[in-house]
Amino acid sequence: MEGIKTKGVIKCPCCSKGKILAYEDAAGKSSIQCSKCHTFLLVDYDKMTAEPTLREKEVYKMVVNA
Numbered sequence: 001m002e003g004i005k006t007k008g009v010i011k012c013p014c015c016s017k018g019k020i021l022a023y024e025d026a027a028g029k030s031s032i033q034c035s036k037c038h039t040f041l042l043v044d045y046d047k048m049t050a051e052p053t054l055r056e057k058e059v060y061k062m063v064v065n066a
Contacts, residue, residue: 010050014039022048031056 005024012018018034026045031053033040042053 007045008048010043010048012037012039012041013050014041014052020050 007022007024007026010020010022012020012034015034015037018036020032020041020043022043022045028045030043030045031040032043032050040053040055041050043050
């Protein structure tokens with residue numbers, strides 16, 4: 001995407017192959033599945049870190065802005 005600046009890249013702590021791109025204005029935390037090893041990660045965009053986490057079941061029931 002042209003014109004959007006990035007803050008950096010966060011590597012998967014499990015396989016070091018999966019990469020998460022953080023945009024300049026990204027803040028907070030997000031749950032993401034690694035595209036390479038399929039481990040679920042809790043990504044902190046403020047600290048630019050990722051750590052393995054458990055998969056949440058029935059997450060579709062938690063949608064707040066439907």
